[in-house]
Amino acid sequence: MNSDPIIQVKNLHKWYSGVHALKDVTLDFRRNETVGLVGDNGAGKSTLINLLSGMQSPTEGEIFFEGNKVSFKGPADAMEAGIETIYQYNSMVPTMSIARNMFIGREPMKYSIGGIGILDTKKMAVESVQAIADVDLHLRSPDALVGELSGGQRQGVAIARAMHFKSKVMILDEPTNHLAVKETQKVLGFIKSLKTIGIPGIFISHNIHHVFECCDRMVAMARGEVVLNKRVEDTNMTEILEVL
Amino acid sequence: MRRPSNVPSNDTISMKRFFKIYLEKPELAGLVFLAILTIVFQARSGGVFLNGVNLQGILGLLPEVALVAMGVTLLMICGEFDLSVGSVFALTPMSMAVLLEAGWPFLPAISVGLFVAMAVGFVNGVLTVKFAIPSFITTLGMLFVARSLTVVISGGFPPLLPLNVIPKWLFVTYVGPGDMFRVSFIWFVVIAVGMTLLLSRTNFGNWVRATGGFLPAAKSMGIPTKRVKIACFMICSLLAGFAGTLQVMRLGAPLPSIGEGLELQAVAAAVIGGTALTGGIGTILGGIIGATLIRVIDNGLVLSQVDANWFKMALGALTVFAVILNAWLRKKAKSIKVETGK
Numbered sequence: 001m002n003s004d005p006i007i008q009v010k011n012l013h014k015w016y017s018g019v020h021a022l023k024d025v026t027l028d029f030r031r032n033e034t035v036g037l038v039g040d041n042g043a044g045k046s047t048l049i050n051l052l053s054g055m056q057s058p059t060e061g062e063i064f065f066e067g068n069k070v071s072f073k074g075p076a077d078a079m080e081a082g083i084e085t086i087y088q089y090n091s092m093v094p095t096m097s098i099a100r101n102m103f104i105g106r107e108p109m110k111y112s113i114g115g116i117g118i119l120d121t122k123k124m125a126v127e128s129v130q131a132i133a134d135v136d137l138h139l140r141s142p143d144a145l146v147g148e149l150s151g152g153q154r155q156g157v158a159i160a161r162a163m164h165f166k167s168k169v170m171i172l173d174e175p176t177n178h179l180a181v182k183e184t185q186k187v188l189g190f191i192k193s194l195k196t197i198g199i200p201g202i203f204i205s206h207n208i209h210h211v212f213e214c215c216d217r218m219v220a221m222a223r224g225e226v227v228l229n230k231r232v233e234d235t236n237m238t239e240i241l242e243v244l
Numbered sequence: 245m246r247r248p249s250n251v252p253s254n255d256t257i258s259m260k261r262f263f264k265i266y267l268e269k270p271e272l273a274g275l276v277f278l279a280i281l282t283i284v285f286q287a288r289s290g291g292v293f294l295n296g297v298n299l300q301g302i303l304g305l306l307p308e309v310a311l312v313a314m315g316v317t318l319l320m321i322c323g324e325f326d327l328s329v330g331s332v333f334a335l336t337p338m339s340m341a342v343l344l345e346a347g348w349p350f351l352p353a354i355s356v357g358l359f360v361a362m363a364v365g366f367v368n369g370v371l372t373v374k375f376a377i378p379s380f381i382t383t384l385g386m387l388f389v390a391r392s393l394t395v396v397i398s399g400g401f402p403p404l405l406p407l408n409v410i411p412k413w414l415f416v417t418y419v420g421p422g423d424m425f426r427v428s429f430i431w432f433v434v435i436a437v438g439m440t441l442l443l444s445r446t447n448f449g450n451w452v453r454a455t456g457g458f459l460p461a462a463k464s465m466g467i468p469t470k471r472v473k474i475a476c477f478m479i480c481s482l483l484a485g486f487a488g489t490l491q492v493m494r495l496g497a498p499l500p501s502i503g504e505g506l507e508l509q510a511v512a513a514a515v516i517g518g519t520a521l522t523g524g525i526g527t528i529l530g531g532i533i534g535a536t537l538i539r540v541i542d543n544g545l546v547l548s549q550v551d552a553n554w555f556k557m558a559l560g561a562l563t564v565f566a567v568i569l570n571a572w573l574r575k576k577a578k579s580i581k582v583e584t585g586k
């Protein structure tokens with residue numbers, strides 16, 4: 001598999017009303033790598049992810065996706081390009097069914113006028129069952145409410161959703177927070193399986209053990225800057241803890 | 245799907261799931277109350293409650309409250325409030341009446357009226373999402389502003405509605421077997437079906453539910469949540485304005501005071517019908533059931549020869565009990581275990 005960068009960020013800066021949250025970050029995310037992004041609270045991880053997922057725009061600097069300069073106006077733009085983000089608990093609506101959650105914002109329609117139209121509920125049911133089975137998650141009914149699922153199952157559905165829409169890069173923002181041990185293992189399993197199906201991932205976590213377990217490259221951030229960027233085999237836990 | 249042999253049979257499971265699904269229906273509590281009250285009133289009134297003439301009375305007035313309740317329900321599912329519907333209920337027909345008195349033909353006059361209603365909704369929505377303030381505040385302000393405008397444009401003297409230019413046959417004439425309902429009831433049914441489909445069968449409905457259900461998720465999935473909210477404010481206002489117009493055409497005179505207190509009745513209807521104040525949960529049918537209950541109580545108390553001043557007492561008690569019953573039913577439903585996975 002080729003190793004040219006799928007996402008490149010160059011000299012990225014982000015200011016939040018007087019706070020310099022991201023300072024001159026330059027990074028490459030390659031096609032054949034799962035990158036672990038670690039750092040303390042306020043180190044700039046989330047800011048970087050918000051820029052990549054289109055939630056916010058950089059104050060300064062450039063983002064390239066598959067070699068082309070991009071400026072996302074919102075999450076829909078980033079998803080359209082193929083960058084899917086999974087948040088710790090942000091990406092599912094508990095009061096809605098699994099099938100409806102799968103297709104929020106990207107609903108298949110029988111016909112539509114000006115972007116508003118009649119849902120193809122049959123297609124939604126069939127495809128969500130298939131997508132969930134594809135990530136080896138077994139749920140009885142696509143009509144069950146997401147609020148009835150466990151935290152791990154929810155992340156599973158979120159990952160199934162990302163796979164279903166053929167995302168080219170998957171960003172996982174603290175996906176294992178608030179999960180039981182067994183469920184955490186399951187989500188880590190999902191992350192490892194990304195590599196086997198050839199989807200590069202960016203995995204953000206507080207837990208350095210988890211990151212070591214399923215990533216190829218470690219990127220550590222502190223005070224808004226990248227302080228370490230090495231292949232996992234070239235670094236170790238102690239070194240990372242020192243730079244943080 | 246594989247299942248170990250000691251698990252209950254498929255039949256038991258599907259029965260359980262059936263119960264679970266129905267107990268979880270947010271409009272169930274309202275429906276239960278409606279059935280009970282119908283029986284009570286029918287007995288107390290010596291059979292008058294369900295006879296043709298009385299039903300005609302209930303159904304004739306129902307569309308006006310129910311249209312307002314539907315709009316408020318939609319908006320509450322989207323996670324916002326509208327306290328200005330009572331004032332829009334008066335402002336819209338007043339705008340129309342003033343123009344009719346000035347010699348405008350009917351169609352342009354009612355169009356301007358409904359446009360005013362949508363404009364009010366638009367302002368409510370834009371103020372709420374742009375400045376990120378609670379819609380409780382924006383629409384409370386609008387309640388006074390729109391009411392004041394109504395009185396101002398009426399000039400203090402409500403204009404006389406030139407009855408000959410209003411196509412009564414299109415809105416308020418009695419139709420149906422035994423003149424059971426007014427044409428307004430047909431409008432109400434068509435709009436109710438349309439609204440139900442909009443919420444349950446379109447992508448827009450999906451966005452409304454997601455926006456009210458969990459805003460951060462809706463945003464991160466790229467839904468234009470601000471525009472969805474503004475659209476809901478506009479639909480809500482439009483329905484309130486149309487409902488007020490229906491009432492004025494029925495009464496034949498635009499009074500600047502109509503619809504006072506209606507905003508709270510509409511919220512009560514939505515809540516009785518199972519709509520959650522926190523957004524995301526509720527159905528249009530629930531709002532209609534809630535509105536029907538309000539009409540039924542109003543009418544049934546009179547027929548039962550109860551002092552009419554008990555109406556608000558009954559409405560208040562019902563609102564609280566419906567919510568309690570709903571919460572209890574949902575808890576029951578949750579305790580029925582139907583596995584979601586293995």
